[in-house]
Amino acid sequence: MRRQRSTKQRKLVYDTVQALRDHPTADEIYLTLRSVEPKISRGTVYRNLNLLTENGEVRHVAMPDADRFDWRTERHYHLRCTQCGAIVDAPMPYRAELDSQLAQDTGFQVRRHHLVFEGLCPACLQQNAEGKDQA
Amino acid sequence: MRRQRSTKQRKLVYDTVQALRDHPTADEIYLTLRSVEPKISRGTVYRNLNLLTENGEVRHVAMPDADRFDWRTERHYHLRCTQCGAIVDAPMPYRAELDSQLAQDTGFQVRRHHLVFEGLCPACLQQNAEGKDQA
DNA sequence: ATGGGTGCAAAGTGTTTGCAAGTAT
DNA sequence: ATACTTGCAAACACTTTGCACCCAT
DSSP, rough: OOOOOHHHHHHHHHHHHHOSOOOHHHHHHHHHHHTSSSOOOHHHHHHHHHHHHHHTSEEEEEESEEEEESSSSOOOOOEEETTTEEEOOOOOOOOOHHHHHHHHOOOEEEEEEEEEEEEEEEEHHHHHHHHHHHH | OOOOOOOOHHHHHHHHHHHHOOBBBBHHHHHHHTTTTOOOHHHHHHHHHHHHHHHHHEEEEEEESSSSEESSOOOEEEETTTTOOEEEEEESOOHHHHHHHHEEEEEEEEEEEEEEEEEEOOHHHHHHHHHHOOO
C-alpha cells in the first residue's frame, strides 16, 4: 500500500494556502512559493494541491478562470466580483436541506452542492460611479 | 455600430443546442453539426456559441470538464452525476431572494448565482449496487 | 461594396504526466 | 533499500485568435 510522505514542498504548499486566504490559484501559490523555495516546480505545486484536497486539508474551489484553493475546509458559498475577479466567502450558512430535498425529488444520491454568487464588489461599484462622474 | 448577420452556421449552432437538450459541450455540438455541415470548423462553433450566449439565445453552463450550453435560457439549477457526468436540470425554483439577501449583507451588487448539485444518478447507483453483488 | 463571418491552423491557458534523479522512511 | 516525490519539460484538453477568403446585407 502507498503511504504519503511529509515533504518540505508539501508543507510549503499547505502553509501558503493557509497564509493566502483570498482563494489563490495554483499559479499564484506557485509564484508566492518561489520566493521561498526558488527551485519548486509548478508540477509539484499542482500535485500537492491535489493531494491536499484529497486529504481534505485544503478545499478546491472551481472558478471560471481557474481552479482555486481555500484554507477553509467546511462547506461554504462564494461571492465573485465579475469586474475585478475578487472572490470572498459568502456570509450565508450551507443549506444541507437542499441536498436532501433534491435527493427526494430526483432519486439522485446528492452529496453536496456548490453555490457561487456573481456581482460587483463595493470597490468596483465605487470606482464605476467615479468613472461615470468624469465621463 | 456593428450589426450581426444571420448565417447558416449560426442558425445550425442554435438549432443544435435546441435539439441536444442534455447540456452538450462545444465539441459535442461541433461533432453533431459536422454530419450536417462537414466543413464547419470548431472555431465557428465556439464563436457562435459565445455570440448566442451574449444574445441570450442560449445559456452557458460552466462545468468542471468544459463549458456546456443549455437551450433553457431562464435561470435554473443543475444536478451533475460525478460518476457518469450526466447533467440534468434540478427541479427547484431559482431563489432570487438569496441574491438580494446577500447584497444587503455584503454591499455587493449581486446579479445572480449559480448552483450545482453533485451526486450519483439513479442509473449509476443501480449499476454500483449490481457491481457490489458480483464482487 | 462593405465589413461581419468562416475555415484553417497556430497560439493560448490551465493542468497533467513521463522520466530520471532525489529523499523520507 | 524502497518507493514516494521532485524538477523539468513535454503533453494535454479546451478555447481563442490571426488571416485570407467568402458572403449577407
